Amino acid sequence: MSNPVFERIKTDISDNDVVLYMKGTPVFPQCGFSAAVVQVLSHIGVKFKGINVLEDPSLREGIKQFSNWPTIPQLYVKGEFVGGCDIVREMYESGELQETLKTKGVPVVAQ
Amino acid sequence: MRVKLARALAPERLDIEDDSHRHAGHAGARPGGESHFRLTIVSQAFAGKSRVERQRMVYALLEDEFKAGLHALQLQTLAPGEGR
Numbered sequence: 001m002s003n004p005v006f007e008r009i010k011t012d013i014s015d016n017d018v019v020l021y022m023k024g025t026p027v028f029p030q031c032g033f034s035a036a037v038v039q040v041l042s043h044i045g046v047k048f049k050g051i052n053v054l055e056d057p058s059l060r061e062g063i064k065q066f067s068n069w070p071t072i073p074q075l076y077v078k079g080e081f082v083g084g085c086d087i088v089r090e091m092y093e094s095g096e097l098q099e100t101l102k103t104k105g106v107p108v109v110a111q
Numbered sequence: 112m113r114v115k116l117a118r119a120l121a122p123e124r125l126d127i128e129d130d131s132h133r134h135a136g137h138a139g140a141r142p143g144g145e146s147h148f149r150l151t152i153v154s155q156a157f158a159g160k161s162r163v164e165r166q167r168m169v170y171a172l173l174e175d176e177f178k179a180g181l182h183a184l185q186l187q188t189l190a191p192g193e194g195r
Contacts, residue, residue, distance in 0.1 A: 031137070071182075086186050091162075
């Protein structure tokens with residue numbers, strides 16, 4: 001299990017409270033689903049690290065295996081997989097996402 | 112896809128909509144379509160399971176389709192009595 005890509009993912013999700021594996025960058029998303037998650041996170045006012053999987057094919061495949069999840073975007077909070085676009089959107093609409101961030105002690109700037 | 116999902120999940124409701132045309136020209140789209148779908152599934156099999164578990168069940172059932180070029184699913188996975 002000492003896959004170098006997995007090691008890199010583990011480091012990223014433990015060094016950053018909120019990590020979004022996405023296509024493109026937060027400023028210039030290159031996929032509608034990634035853009036939707038960026039929009040939710042920005043709206044909530046939570047700081048996150050966006051990682052562009054399009055820059056690295058091994059990461060693009062690796063994150064799918066690591067999470068056991070076949071699609072991008074993927075959101076991690078405090079090292080834990082939260083879900084993809086549909087789940088993030090549903091959790092945002094129900095208030096669960098904000099609640100989860102709060103429970104996990106991630107600072108959120110109210111808009 | 113419909114047959115696989117219906118067989119495994121015995122859904123009360125299974126809506127499958129091909130959304131591929133809306134993603135035409137984008138990296139995951141294929142000339143033949145059938146790359147992007149929107150699914151609504153209501154099944155007893157989802158009861159008591161988290162959102163992530165539910166979607167993983169669907170993804171696992173469609174593993175072959177993902178290998179064959181399926182690119183994105185918009186999923187609404189509900190247990191009976193839940194939902195909007």
